Amino acid sequence: MNHTLKALILVSIFGVIAVFAGLKGHYVVFICTILVFISVVMTYLWYRLVFSNVLFERKLSHEEVEYGTSVSMILSISNNKMLPLFGLRIEYDVSAGLELDDPSKLIKIKDGVCNKFRDYYNLSGYEKRTKTFELKPMQRGRFELAAGTVYYADPFGLFFKEQKEAFPSC
Secondary structure (H helix, E strand, O other): OOHHHHHHHHHHHHHHHHHHHHHHOOHHHHHHHHHHHHHHHHHHHHHHHOOOOEEEEEEEOOOOOOOOOOEEEEEEEEEOOOOOEEEEEEEEEEEOOEEEOOHHHEEOOOOOOEEEEEEEEEEOOOEEEEEEEEEEEOOOOOOOEOOEEEEEEOOOOOOEEEEEEEEOOO
16 A cells, blocks of 8 residues: 555544544543544654665775685664664675674575675664674675665554665675
8 A cells, every 4th residue: 555545544534533532522532543643644754754864885895805804894874864763674685605793684595696684773863873794705706795775664663665775786
């Protein structure tokens, strides 16, 4: 379902409930539905503005690395607005044969050519978060890091958004 349509339906439902509750004199229900109404509107606006003024960067310390040594990958996210971002999920494909210093960030796909890197971020307004990961080749060959995708879901779980190719390919 279209996110704008979903927001419109929710706002309409709670608006109608608020009007009827107010007319019938049920002021507690009226206040509660107005609060939910405002929450849905704010959540929709949050969803619309989530990726504006957010910068994603990925850098490698070396383009080439010898077998048995490691390369540092630096992920950086800058939130250049007042709106905080909760629960950003970053995913991209990593060639099989590359290992991370933190194995919980790498999802191994059986019989696959690549594995999936996954990490989570929470950022306050005007915050920059940088994380460094060590990549170590476990076999000889050429390895690639695919363009990353960033996923976001609002704190209430009403709206979901993704930005493909947020990180350039390496």
